[in-house]
Amino acid sequence: MSGRKIGEVILDLQHISLRFGGVKALTDISFDVKEHEIRAIIGPNGAGKSSMLNVINGVYHPQEGKITFHGEERAKMEPHQAAMQGISRTFQNIALFKGMSVLDNIMTGRITKMKANFLEQAIHLGRARREELAHRAKVEEVIDFLEIQHIRKTPVGRLPYGLQKRVELGRALAAEPSMLLLDEPMAGMNVEEKQDMCRFILDVNDQFGTTIVLIEHDMGVVMDISDRVVVLDYGKKIGDGTPDEVRNNEEVISAYLGVSH
Amino acid sequence: MQFFFEVLIGGLLSGVMYSFVALGFVLIYKASGVFNFAQGAMVFFAALTFVGILETGVPFWLALILAFGAMVILGIATERIVLRPMVNQPPIALFMATIGLTFLIEGLAQAMWGSSVRGLDLGIQDEPIAWIMDATDIGVSKFDLFAAGVAAVLVTALALFFQYTRVGRALRAVADDHQAALSIGIPLQTIWRIVWAVAGFVALVAGLIWGARNGVQFALTFTALKALPVLILGGFTSVPGAIVGGLIIGSTEKLAEVYLGAHVGGGIDAWFPYILALGFLLVRPEGLFGEKHIDRV
Amino acid sequence: MLYREAGQFKSSYTSDQQIFPIRQDRIGIMLLLLVAFVLVPGMADEYWLKGILIPFLVFSLAALGLNILTGYAGQLSLGSAAFMAVGAFASYNFMLRIDGMPLLVAFALGGVMAALVGIVFGLPSLRIKGFYLAVATLAAQFFIIWLLTKVSWFSNDSTSGVISAQEMEIFGYVFDSPESKYLLVLSIVTVMALMAKNMVRGAVGRAWMAVRDMDVAAEVIGIRIMHTKLLAFAVSSFYCGVAGALYAYAYIGTVEPEGFNLDLSFKILFMIIIGGVGSISGAFLGSAFIVLLPIFLDVLVQDVFAGLLPPSIASNLQLMVFGGLIIFFLIVEPHGLARLWQITKEKLRLWPFPH
Numbered sequence: 077m078s079g080r081k082i083g084e085v086i087l088d089l090q091h092i093s094l095r096f097g098g099v100k101a102l103t104d105i106s107f108d109v110k111e112h113e114i115r116a117i118i119g120p121n122g123a124g125k126s127s128m129l130n131v132i133n134g135v136y137h138p139q140e141g142k143i144t145f146h147g148e149e150r151a152k153m154e155p156h157q158a159a160m161q162g163i164s165r166t167f168q169n170i171a172l173f174k175g176m177s178v179l180d181n182i183m184t185g186r187i188t189k190m191k192a193n194f195l196e197q198a199i200h201l202g203r204a205r206r207e208e209l210a211h212r213a214k215v216e217e218v219i220d221f222l223e224i225q226h227i228r229k230t231p232v233g234r235l236p237y238g239l240q241k242r243v244e245l246g247r248a249l250a251a252e253p254s255m256l257l258l259d260e261p262m263a264g265m266n267v268e269e270k271q272d273m274c275r276f277i278l279d280v281n282d283q284f285g286t287t288i289v290l291i292e293h294d295m296g297v298v299m300d301i302s303d304r305v306v307v308l309d310y311g312k313k314i315g316d317g318t319p320d321e322v323r324n325n326e327e328v329i330s331a332y333l334g335v336s337h
Numbered sequence: 338m339q340f341f342f343e344v345l346i347g348g349l350l351s352g353v354m355y356s357f358v359a360l361g362f363v364l365i366y367k368a369s370g371v372f373n374f375a376q377g378a379m380v381f382f383a384a385l386t387f388v389g390i391l392e393t394g395v396p397f398w399l400a401l402i403l404a405f406g407a408m409v410i411l412g413i414a415t416e417r418i419v420l421r422p423m424v425n426q427p428p429i430a431l432f433m434a435t436i437g438l439t440f441l442i443e444g445l446a447q448a449m450w451g452s453s454v455r456g457l458d459l460g461i462q463d464e465p466i467a468w469i470m471d472a473t474d475i476g477v478s479k480f481d482l483f484a485a486g487v488a489a490v491l492v493t494a495l496a497l498f499f500q501y502t503r504v505g506r507a508l509r510a511v512a513d514d515h516q517a518a519l520s521i522g523i524p525l526q527t528i529w530r531i532v533w534a535v536a537g538f539v540a541l542v543a544g545l546i547w548g549a550r551n552g553v554q555f556a557l558t559f560t561a562l563k564a565l566p567v568l569i570l571g572g573f574t575s576v577p578g579a580i581v582g583g584l585i586i587g588s589t590e591k592l593a594e595v596y597l598g599a600h601v602g603g604g605i606d607a608w609f610p611y612i613l614a615l616g617f618l619l620v621r622p623e624g625l626f627g628e629k630h631i632d633r634v
Numbered sequence: 635m636l637y638r639e640a641g642q643f644k645s646s647y648t649s650d651q652q653i654f655p656i657r658q659d660r661i662g663i664m665l666l667l668l669v670a671f672v673l674v675p676g677m678a679d680e681y682w683l684k685g686i687l688i689p690f691l692v693f694s695l696a697a698l699g700l701n702i703l704t705g706y707a708g709q710l711s712l713g714s715a716a717f718m719a720v721g722a723f724a725s726y727n728f729m730l731r732i733d734g735m736p737l738l739v740a741f742a743l744g745g746v747m748a749a750l751v752g753i754v755f756g757l758p759s760l761r762i763k764g765f766y767l768a769v770a771t772l773a774a775q776f777f778i779i780w781l782l783t784k785v786s787w788f789s790n791d792s793t794s795g796v797i798s799a800q801e802m803e804i805f806g807y808v809f810d811s812p813e814s815k816y817l818l819v820l821s822i823v824t825v826m827a828l829m830a831k832n833m834v835r836g837a838v839g840r841a842w843m844a845v846r847d848m849d850v851a852a853e854v855i856g857i858r859i860m861h862t863k864l865l866a867f868a869v870s871s872f873y874c875g876v877a878g879a880l881y882a883y884a885y886i887g888t889v890e891p892e893g894f895n896l897d898l899s900f901k902i903l904f905m906i907i908i909g910g911v912g913s914i915s916g917a918f919l920g921s922a923f924i925v926l927l928p929i930f931l932d933v934l935v936q937d938v939f940a941g942l943l944p945p946s947i948a949s950n951l952q953l954m955v956f957g958g959l960i961i962f963f964l965i966v967e968p969h970g971l972a973r974l975w976q977i978t979k980e981k982l983r984l985w986p987f988p989h
Contacts (some may be wrong), residue, residue: 154853155853156856158854173846173847173851175847176844184857187841187844188856194865197832197838198830199829208837209648213647251855307769367646372765419965428765430964432764432765436903437904437958437959437964438957439957440953441957441958441961443950444956447949447953448947449946452950488675525811533676565769602784604780605780607780611769614769618762618770619761620933622761622762629910633851
């Protein structure tokens with residue numbers, strides 16, 4: 077990999093347990109994420125991977141455990157506060173705003189940075205107008221980066237699946253996050269689309285230094301691009317380390333990858 | 338204290354009326370996920386059609402059959418004209434369509450039978466039952482008790498229908514999971530037609546009882562709106578919920594009107610059920626008997 | 635050929651983000667405003683002004699309010715008329731009880747009161763949605779009308795809550811002729827419509843639509859759901875409130891709370907369904923449609939089918955046609971007349987070449 081340097085631990089999860097009623101989704105999971113790294117979470121269906129992301133950005137509140145982000149231990153936090161602190165994410169099932177254009181969808185990604193109140197916007201002079209233009213310029217950078225200039229004004233509902241995934245990444249990037257959570261960014265894509273998506277993820281990591289936590293099923297991709305991998309199974313952590321370490325971990329092989337792999 | 342009980346019992350029994358309408362809502366909601374705002378209009382349509390047919394000199398039993406036939410036709414037409422074309426639209430669009438349907442049905446009913454207020458006599462008097470009056474000094478209307486009896490029979494019949502008939506089982510399967518029901522070969526549209534016909538029948542029973550009590554008139558459609566807070570209390574998917582919710586709304590509304598209304602100028606039963614339901618929503622959004630729904634991300 | 639974008643290149647984001655980015659649209663709007671402000675007052679007779687144009691504008695404003703809430707923020711309300719009532723009665727009381735209260739300030743304050751009430755009744759939207767919320771808004775409808783009827787202070791102790799709007803006067807000029815009333819209403823509605831357009835194409839509008847389309851995702855990207863929903867209720871109710879004040883002062887003159895009943899709420903809902911859910915121009919198209927339809931039906935019954943229709947059908951025709959049209963639009967064109975207009979424009983862009 078290029079000149080990017082992996083830094084200190086910025087997110088530390090200690091003994092996280094999450095239950096829904098009587099169902100245990102996560103049991104006593106601990107791991108950390110270092111600045112600028114690409115950290116993968118893998119595991120079979122129902123292993124608790126998405127729940128893990130939901131814990132990180134405050135959609136779910138674990139009953140037990142300690143989360144430290146940028147050195148600060150965090151109490152119960154709501155998702156919009158996570159966004160304010162620089163955590164962005166995409167979803168397993170695309171969660172774009174179907175009634176809006178690509179441009180508007182990505183513009184919403186900058187909402188935490190806009191200051192003009194609704195009255196200023198109603199009059200649309202001064203700050204509101206300047207802001208709208210400044211953020212439009214930023215959003216156009218994201219659009220250029222993801223090579224989706226041609227569909228700017230298209231309603232997202234009309235786009236093919238692969239492009240929708242890209243737009244969703246764009247919306248997350250527009251927030252200029254310090255940490256990006258990607259929930260199966262390549263699910264359902266063909267080889268070419270996967271290669272594009274891989275390239276975007278690596279570029280984001282490389283050019284902007286964004287820390288990335290990603291869930292992915294495609295083992296080839298995971299082993300290729302991630303620095304460290306966490307393996308979950310039935311809500312428990314069964315492996316953690318570099319791709320090579322995980323590949324050779326007995327428990328992981330028997331529980332997940334299968335002996336013949 | 339005796340006065341309190343009289344109000345309470347009167348309220349409970351008039352709550353049965355709301356339950357009748359709520360029952361129709363629940364049936365349709367369970368089977369098709371449609372929140373049928375037009376259920377009240379269907380009650381009005383049924384009552385007016387029955388009275389209109391009766392006025393032509395047809396005997397009571399035949400009028401009943403003909404009115405039921407009209408409700409079945411209305412149900413099937415609704416399924417064909419409104420629901421089927423909208424099958425892929427969001428629930429809220431279907432809800433708005435049933436608001437349109439409400440206007441259409443109300444207009445249709447009055448266009449066919451005129452807009453004048455009609456009386457309806459089922460042969461049961463709205464007077465206190467003598468022996469209860471003698472024993473406890475509390476007036477319990479014969480008619481209200483009759484209505485409660487009809488409600489009990491109706492609910493039992495529906496429960497048996499759902500539990501033991503083939504159609505009933507298919508209905509429950511559809512309510513559980515549309516896709517799964519389709520995949521094992523349950524004809525969804527037939528089921529919907531049946532359920533709308535059954536809801537039409539429930540509307541007819543409700544219309545007869547309401548019409549006999551308050552006269553067959555347009556105002557009926559407004560009273561029928563109180564079935565909405567009943568649903569919120571009872572849960573959208575629960576038949577027992579519709580009954581219990583109706584009883585709670587009926588009794589609290591009467592008690593509130595008598596004990597609170599007197600201090601603030603009266604008429605609070607116009608909004609009390611809604612505010613009660615609103616307060617309830619904040620505590621328990623799924624209703625007393627409804628199923629809890631968890632959003633997955 | 636006339637409606638063509640070719641040759642209009644956007645070289646800056648400023649020009650791409652204008653309120654009407656296409657030149658022909660700008661010219662069209664200018665012409666429309668010119669006609670509305672200059673030609674109409676000179677040409678329309680009293681019946682047209684008082685019976686059609688003023689109610690059209692007033693209802694457009696109310697529909698605009700409901701469209702902000704329902705069309706943009708996705709929160710269905712069946713209580714718009716009640717918020718209009720709050721605006722009307724609040725403006726009346728500000729005029730009545732505060733000496734020298736300027737008319738426009740009273741209207742604005744009426745809107746603010748409606749907005750505050752709207753926030754209170756919008757609170758349940760934080761926990762419930764869809765038809766649950768619709769039922770909750772019925773509570774607002776019935777409770778507010780009851781309160782205005784029962785508490786005689788609101789109507790200055792008149793019988794059954796009737797109020798008679800005071801004379802409209804701004805800087806000594808009295809708005810008493812139909813033309814002057816029309817122009818006043820038109821000015822207020824134009825300004826408020828432009829403001830609404832600015833809001834819905836800005837960050838606020840995007841936040842509303844995000845909450846409408848997918849609230850979980852909206853929260854994850856940093857939108858505060860509570861703030862966004864309540865703001866939608868407040869702004870929507872403000873618009874309805876001002877519409878209510880105009881309804882009382884410029885249209886009817888003498889109103890009672892019952893005038894703002896559930897039927898009126900439904901009527902406004904029908905306007906946005908027919909006009910176009912989630913569209914500013916849709917509010918105007920829908921309002922025009924709903925105001926004109928009964929007049930059209932009357933003509934149809936009295937002149938075209940004179941005596942042919944039995945009276946029971948004739949008197950219920952409106953109910954049936956309204957109901958039928960709602961179903962028709964929801965099935966055939968859920969985005970209403972505004973969408974049809976947009977499709978026409980897209981065709982025009984390509985005309986006379988089919989592709």
